[in-house]
Amino acid sequence: MELDALYQEVILDHYKHPQHKGLVPTYDAQVHHVNPSCGDETTLNISLDNGSIKSISWDGVGCSISQASVSIMSDLMIGKSVKDAEVILNSFVDLMQSKGLKSGDPQILEDGVSMAGVSKFPARIKCALLGWMAYKDAVLSASSK
Amino acid sequence: MSQLDVAAIRKDFPIFTRTIRDGKKLVYLDSGATSQKPQSVIDAEVDFYSRSNAAAHRGAHQLAEEATEAVEAAREIVANFLGGESDEIVFTKSATESLNLLAYSYTSLITAEDRIVVTEMEHHANLIPWQQLAQRTGATLSWFEVTPEGRLDLSNIDNVITENTKIVSITHQSNVLGTINPLDAIVARAHEVGAVVILDACQSVPHMPINVTELNIDYLAFSGHKAIGPTGVGVLWGRSELLEMLPPFLFGGSMIETVTMTDATWAPAPRKFEAGVPNMAQIVGLGAALNYLSKIGMNNIHLHEIELGSYLLAQLSAIEGLQVVGPVDMQNRGGTISFTFGDIHPHDLGQYLDAQGIAVRTGHHCAWPLTRKLGVAATTRASLYFYNDKDDVDALVSGIIGAKKYFGRE
Numbered sequence: 209m210e211l212d213a214l215y216q217e218v219i220l221d222h223y224k225h226p227q228h229k230g231l232v233p234t235y236d237a238q239v240h241h242v243n244p245s246c247g248d249e250t251t252l253n254i255s256l257d258n259g260s261i262k263s264i265s266w267d268g269v270g271c272s273i274s275q276a277s278v279s280i281m282s283d284l285m286i287g288k289s290v291k292d293a294e295v296i297l298n299s300f301v302d303l304m305q306s307k308g309l310k311s312g313d314p315q316i317l318e319d320g321v322s323m324a325g326v327s328k329f330p331a332r333i334k335c336a337l338l339g340w341m342a343y344k345d346a347v348l349s350a351s352s353k
Numbered sequence: 354m355s356q357l358d359v360a361a362i363r364k365d366f367p368i369f370t371r372t373i374r375d376g377k378k379l380v381y382l383d384s385g386a387t388s389q390k391p392q393s394v395i396d397a398e399v400d401f402y403s404r405s406n407a408a409a410h411r412g413a414h415q416l417a418e419e420a421t422e423a424v425e426a427a428r429e430i431v432a433n434f435l436g437g438e439s440d441e442i443v444f445t446k447s448a449t450e451s452l453n454l455l456a457y458s459y460t461s462l463i464t465a466e467d468r469i470v471v472t473e474m475e476h477h478a479n480l481i482p483w484q485q486l487a488q489r490t491g492a493t494l495s496w497f498e499v500t501p502e503g504r505l506d507l508s509n510i511d512n513v514i515t516e517n518t519k520i521v522s523i524t525h526q527s528n529v530l531g532t533i534n535p536l537d538a539i540v541a542r543a544h545e546v547g548a549v550v551i552l553d554a555c556q557s558v559p560h561m562p563i564n565v566t567e568l569n570i571d572y573l574a575f576s577g578h579k580a581i582g583p584t585g586v587g588v589l590w591g592r593s594e595l596l597e598m599l600p601p602f603l604f605g606g607s608m609i610e611t612v613t614m615t616d617a618t619w620a621p622a623p624r625k626f627e628a629g630v631p632n633m634a635q636i637v638g639l640g641a642a643l644n645y646l647s648k649i650g651m652n653n654i655h656l657h658e659i660e661l662g663s664y665l666l667a668q669l670s671a672i673e674g675l676q677v678v679g680p681v682d683m684q685n686r687g688g689t690i691s692f693t694f695g696d697i698h699p700h701d702l703g704q705y706l707d708a709q710g711i712a713v714r715t716g717h718h719c720a721w722p723l724t725r726k727l728g729v730a731a732t733t734r735a736s737l738y739f740y741n742d743k744d745d746v747d748a749l750v751s752g753i754i755g756a757k758k759y760f761g762r763e
């Protein structure tokens with residue numbers, strides 16, 4: 209059923225055991241993003257080191273989709289160069305806008321492909337993108353320092 | 354049991370013939386957001402466009418006359434429905450616009466010494482316009498707090514509504530908690546200090562008998578689409594002497610008396626507040642909607658919702674881990690019930706219920722300060738109307754239990 213396409217085991221797993229949750233005290237940039245339609249919130253800290261993402265930590269409240277998505281994103285981005293991370297980000301945004309027609313490249317998105325089903329539910333795409341947009345904002349802010 | 358023949362009523366609403374998510378029966382529990390429409394309302398709009406369409410209040414031809422008559426007949430229906438006079442009924446595009454109209458029109462009448470009073474349980478539509486009015490004028494915005502049980506705390510009423518208070522704008526029934534606010538003490542205190550009382554009646558006019566004269570209020574706003582009427586039409590009722598005194602908000606065609614190159618004077622109310630060609634088909638549709646509601650009987654609707662709400666509250670209370678947010682008995686409460694359910698986020702619960710054909714609302718319900726005060730990021734809300742029955746409640750309850758199994762899987 210459609211619902212199972214949305215709530216993949218990987219998503220529920222990240223939701224129950226979120227990665228990199230809990231803000232670290234030192235960071236280059238901190239951002240706070242909200243989803244005004246449902247009240248979900250994410251605060252995200254990022255540190256860069258020589259063009260690479262040294263650390264991402266986050267905290268927030270939200271549905272399983274938003275929480276799993278930021279967990280998956282953090283896992284993916286940490287250790288990557290900002291340039292590679294941009295490719296991952298664009299690939300994820302493209303997947304979310306695919307209206308269920310794309311399945312995502314597992315080489316690039318890894319656990320992120322589990323989010324493919326979200327793109328069939330227009331009301332949930334914002335949930336999935338909340339953490340990723342926070343990342344985009346944070347990396348821009350940290351890079352401009 | 355209820356006097357209403359819900360099965361017969363549902364036959365009047367064409368949307369109940371469709372199915373949801375692969376053939377599931379539609380269980381519509383989101384009437385607090387917008388209500389469904391009976392065929393008679395849809396027909397009224399179609400008939401207007403098919404037979405009588407022309408610009409009301411303008412033109413010397415038969416169609417213009419018929420369009421004008423149709424709009425004015427609807428005004429009469431609204432006036433009778435609320436217990437007011439026809440010239441006290443202003444048509445707007447929404448309740449939001451009605452409240453903004455008041456907040457803008459009062460700009461020149463409010464000073465930095467004045468106070469504006471709202472409550473913590475306001476929908477954003479009855480909060481932000483007053484925040485902005487306070488910011489424009491330097492006036493102080495103050496409010497009644499909400500108790501943990503979801504009731505207004507009126508213990509400090511004389512300190513909230515002071516001698517300087519000019520406007521008290523409150524919701525009649527909370528769109529989140531279902532709480533019906535007691536008005537007598539608030540109206541008495543407001544009038545004692547010379548303030549006007551504005552009632553956001555979006556969640557009460559569609560659900561219970563309302564008489565503005567008996568309530569002794571000064572203004573009332575409600576939206577058509579929550580009262581089985583079309584979208585794009587709202588109502589502002591105001592006491593005629595207040596509407597006469599109040600400056601207009603939107604300027605343009607048909608709201609004037611005379612115009613020169615440098616100045617203009619205004620038509621009498623309600624026309625002074627209705628610039629531009631009105632949303633005629635929607636106004637006519639609203640008239641049909643209120644006629645339909647009157648035929649069913651507002652008291653019957655209210656009793657039906659109390660009975661069904663009582664059943665829903667009892668069923669919800671029996672679910673382990675479920676917490677009702679708002680009053681837990683039907684005393685001064687309508688059939689809008691919000692809740693949280695263990696660690697299942699409302700958005701996830703709503704998605705699961707949707708897969709069963711059950712439509713609920715999730716989130717902060719445009720009342721963010723309220724949900725923040727109550728310490729919940731979001732809730733799930735089921736809002737009942739007269740076309741709902743026990744089967745709908747049972748479907749919701751088994752859906753909630755199903756969600757626990759679904760999201761609890763390891």
